[in-house]
Amino acid sequence: MPLVELDKKPAEGGDPEERRMMLHMGPSHPAMHGTIQINVELDGEVIRRADVEIGYLHRCFEKMSETVVWNNVFPYTDRLNYVSPLINNAGYAMAVEKLLGIKTTERCEWIRTMMSEVSRVTDHLTCVAASAMECGAFTVFLYLIEAREYLWETIEQLTGARLTISYCRVGGVKGDWSKDFEPGLRDAIARTREKIHLTDKLLTRNRIWVDRMETAPTDAAFCRRWGITGPWLRSSGVDYDVRKDFPYSIYDQLDFDVPVGTRGDNYDRYLVRMEEMRQSLRLIEQCLEKMPEGELNVDHEGRVMRASDMKDHGARGETEGLVMDYSVAADPTLQGTGSDVVWSVRVGDRDVTLPPKEEVYGSIEGLINHFKLVMSGHGIRPPEGEAYQAVEGANGELGFYVISKGEDKPWRVRVRPPCFPTMSALHAVVEGIMIADLVPTFGAVNMIGGELDR
Amino acid sequence: MGILDTLESQVDAVVGWGRKYSLFVYPFVTACCGMEYMAASCAHYDTDRFGAAYPRFSPRQTDLLLVVGTISHKLAPVLKRVYEQMAEPKWVIAFGVCTCTGGFYDNYATVQGIDTIIPVDVYIPGCPPRPEMVIDGIMKLQDKIQREKAGLLRRRTMSVAEIPSPDTLSTIGGLTPHGQSKR
Amino acid sequence: MAKTPVPPSEERLLPRVRALLGGRVLDSHCHRGDETIIVPAESIQDVMRALHDDEELDFEILMDLCGVDHMPRRPRFEVVYHLCSYRKRHRLRVKVQVDGPEPVVPTLRDLWPGADWFEREVWDMYGIRFEGHPDLRRLLMYDGFEGHPLRKDYPVTRRQPLIGPRN
Numbered sequence: 185m186p187l188v189e190l191d192k193k194p195a196e197g198g199d200p201e202e203r204r205m206m207l208h209m210g211p212s213h214p215a216m217h218g219t220i221q222i223n224v225e226l227d228g229e230v231i232r233r234a235d236v237e238i239g240y241l242h243r244c245f246e247k248m249s250e251t252v253v254w255n256n257v258f259p260y261t262d263r264l265n266y267v268s269p270l271i272n273n274a275g276y277a278m279a280v281e282k283l284l285g286i287k288t289t290e291r292c293e294w295i296r297t298m299m300s301e302v303s304r305v306t307d308h309l310t311c312v313a314a315s316a317m318e319c320g321a322f323t324v325f326l327y328l329i330e331a332r333e334y335l336w337e338t339i340e341q342l343t344g345a346r347l348t349i350s351y352c353r354v355g356g357v358k359g360d361w362s363k364d365f366e367p368g369l370r371d372a373i374a375r376t377r378e379k380i381h382l383t384d385k386l387l388t389r390n391r392i393w394v395d396r397m398e399t400a401p402t403d404a405a406f407c408r409r410w411g412i413t414g415p416w417l418r419s420s421g422v423d424y425d426v427r428k429d430f431p432y433s434i435y436d437q438l439d440f441d442v443p444v445g446t447r448g449d450n451y452d453r454y455l456v457r458m459e460e461m462r463q464s465l466r467l468i469e470q471c472l473e474k475m476p477e478g479e480l481n482v483d484h485e486g487r488v489m490r491a492s493d494m495k496d497h498g499a500r501g502e503t504e505g506l507v508m509d510y511s512v513a514a515d516p517t518l519q520g521t522g523s524d525v526v527w528s529v530r531v532g533d534r535d536v537t538l539p540p541k542e543e544v545y546g547s548i549e550g551l552i553n554h555f556k557l558v559m560s561g562h563g564i565r566p567p568e569g570e571a572y573q574a575v576e577g578a579n580g581e582l583g584f585y586v587i588s589k590g591e592d593k594p595w596r597v598r599v600r601p602p603c604f605p606t607m608s609a610l611h612a613v614v615e616g617i618m619i620a621d622l623v624p625t626f627g628a629v630n631m632i633g634g635e636l637d638r
Numbered sequence: 639m640g641i642l643d644t645l646e647s648q649v650d651a652v653v654g655w656g657r658k659y660s661l662f663v664y665p666f667v668t669a670c671c672g673m674e675y676m677a678a679s680c681a682h683y684d685t686d687r688f689g690a691a692y693p694r695f696s697p698r699q700t701d702l703l704l705v706v707g708t709i710s711h712k713l714a715p716v717l718k719r720v721y722e723q724m725a726e727p728k729w730v731i732a733f734g735v736c737t738c739t740g741g742f743y744d745n746y747a748t749v750q751g752i753d754t755i756i757p758v759d760v761y762i763p764g765c766p767p768r769p770e771m772v773i774d775g776i777m778k779l780q781d782k783i784q785r786e787k788a789g790l791l792r793r794r795t796m797s798v799a800e801i802p803s804p805d806t807l808s809t810i811g812g813l814t815p816h817g818q819s820k821r
Numbered sequence: 822m823a824k825t826p827v828p829p830s831e832e833r834l835l836p837r838v839r840a841l842l843g844g845r846v847l848d849s850h851c852h853r854g855d856e857t858i859i860v861p862a863e864s865i866q867d868v869m870r871a872l873h874d875d876e877e878l879d880f881e882i883l884m885d886l887c888g889v890d891h892m893p894r895r896p897r898f899e900v901v902y903h904l905c906s907y908r909k910r911h912r913l914r915v916k917v918q919v920d921g922p923e924p925v926v927p928t929l930r931d932l933w934p935g936a937d938w939f940e941r942e943v944w945d946m947y948g949i950r951f952e953g954h955p956d957l958r959r960l961l962m963y964d965g966f967e968g969h970p971l972r973k974d975y976p977v978t979r980r981q982p983l984i985g986p987r988n
Binding site for chain 3: 238239242244246247248251282283285408409410411412422424429430569570571572574581583585587595596598600604605607608609612637638
């Protein structure tokens with residue numbers, strides 16, 4: 185709903201002939217991604233002042249998290265950064281695990297890492313595609329969305345959903361992968377590489393693209409003052425990456441490079457994102473190579489257990505010999521969640537993780553176990569305390585700050601949204617540039633309404 | 639009765655056929671569903687095959703408003719204004735469960751279904767709906783458009799005394815294909 | 822089973838922080854490896870300036886700033902700052918506690934411009950006023966919205982629509 189009004193007053197201290205024009209861009213504007221309003225004061229085509237208005241997609245993530253049990257927050261985290269939901273999932277799961285003081289199984293860590301990198305690729309694909317489209321390069325948009333489709337299909341194969349996947353659980357993930365997953369993923373990687381290569385050939389040395397993108401530079405000191413992280417910061421020459429600087433999960437066992445820009449303009453931001461996609465694809469392949477086999481659970485004395493040997497312990501009583509031989513077949517959509525494989529990707533702690541479905545439907549212990557974890561008033565109860573867990577989201581540092589009062593619901597779930605500081609600095613970045621350059625600059629922020637407004 | 643009705647139904651069929659294959663979309667994209675909208679309208683699923691997906695980012699040039707993603711109370715007046723700016727005949731698709739009912743965002747900031755603000759023709763649930771569902775929803779809308787009475791002849795033959803006042807205009811058949819008169 | 826003992830909470834930074842800030846540290850603890858200090862609200866600007874300028878600590882980044890409502894505990898509100906250093910690779914959590922119907926905390930906008938929106942959000946969501954902030958408007962909610970929705974006494978479904986039915 186762009187609305188133009190002429191301000192007849194001359195600018196203060198300026199040329200009396202000069203006319204300032206107020207232009208309201210958004211919220212319903214194709215380049216504003218639907219949820220942002222930027223009010224700019226123009227002098228001719230040059231932006232003299234800008235004010236960014238957000239909040240059009242405020243969906244109360246933080247308030248809703250306080251009303252549901254710990255595990256039920258996962259669907260809400262999917263919809264924070266809906267372009268890379270697996271990273272959000274993993275970040276929240278790790279924060280709660282930190283609060284509980286547990287560590288999930290190694291295979292689970294590898295799967296989470298691998299899927300986070302798949303998500304990072306889809307996020308950068310979308311960002312580059314959208315900014316290219318907004319600058320007129322529609323072919324690139326079609327290529328990259330197609331590449332994203334290949335990755336989504338593999339994500340769907342593993343998690344059961346294309347976009348909002350809710351794949352992680354506190355203490356693990358939903359299920360292990362099926363046999364035909366790995367070849368599918370390798371195929372998707374190869375095809376994605378090809379599309380990235382095509383994009384590279386179309387854009388990187390394209391005169392129009394380069395001229396459009398060599399705008400809005402920022403330096404490292406600016407980023408530090410505003411708390412900017414992620415590709416935007418790295419393009420300004422700082423090699424800060426949570427995966428390297430505060431290694432979490434298994435990133436210290438993987439080999440990857442952090443691309444860094446030199447000039448800090450939109451073109452560098454584009455190059456950093458392109459290189460990060462290649463690095464992420466490299467990481468996915470490393471994960472596939474090094475993925476440990478299942479059955480890496482250890483019992484409470486540190487002995488390695490076969491996943492199929494795991495039985496109920498402790499409070500739920502020794503049921504060995506009593507548990508029926510499960511004849512209930514799991515639904516095909518629950519592939520990978522059967523009791524033979526599921527414990528390789530979930531913590532074997534029945535106070536935390538949901539039992540496999542065929543136990544729930546096939547034995548009274550499993551049913552009670554499930555009930556005790558799911559029913560309101562029961563469920564997992566992290567001890568009183570607080571934890572902050574940062575992961576490298578696609579836009580920068582994604583932090584989850586969770587507070588528990590020892591209840592079945594979180595007292596507070598705070599998200600540190602990666603694009604929030606960048607958006608808060610946007611008005612300072614765009615002052616003095618041309619109105620046409622606002623669009624690629626805003627595109628380079630990769631603003632995601634879900635995580636910005638929550 | 640008679641020849642005029644026969645002729646009118648023939649004209650309706652032709653007009654409906656023309657309208658249903660030339661839908662110009664205004665994508666009011668706000669949230670997660672937008673990702674699925676991009677997937678549905680790009681090369682893989684290509685809703686343009688149905689003559690129904692070419693996005694126009696000006697409400698005055700479009701006849702299908704595709705509301706994609708959660709609408710908050712802060713955004714609701716904007717959505718209503720965009721709807722009012724569109725010229726008749728116009729249709730609305732609610733894309734995703736947030737636009738249908740508010741979804742699982744039952745809270746202080748979220749509109750509980752856009753049909754509390756503007757009329758809706760087709761609801762596509764799902765969080766987000768798969769592209770196949772989107773295509774199905776568009777085809778259902780096309781069926782609906784085909785069956786509508788355009789009422790072109792009747793308007794031509796209306797005598798001066800019958801010309802409605804602006805207040806009653808919205809209840810004349812053919813002018814509001816989305817069944818606003820029922821509300 | 823895979824429950825591994827959390828490494829004992831080792832205090833890496835706290836001795837240095839206590840030495841630097843002296844009596845301004847009201848309380849400190851290290852839970853799950855996150856080091857936390859609580860300081861009085863009125864001294865937050867000095868404390869942050871000291872942490873920012875100290876060469877050994879080198880907290881140049883304000884990573885996050887958020888509010889917490891601890892109702893019915895007194896003092897009711899907390900403002901939580903997460904600091905980070907790129908170069909030294911460490912983090913610190915700083916808290917201030919405030920109470921009363923109109924809690925006030927001094928702004929950090931002069932030290933970190935990035936605190937601007939974070940503080941506006943906390944004002945919007947919790948009604949904690951940041952003294953000295955030049956432009957303390959609502960950030961996420963709209964003009965005319967009454968109350969502060971993340972407070973524990975704000976009902977989650979109390980809607981204040983601009984148009985449409987008051988459902």
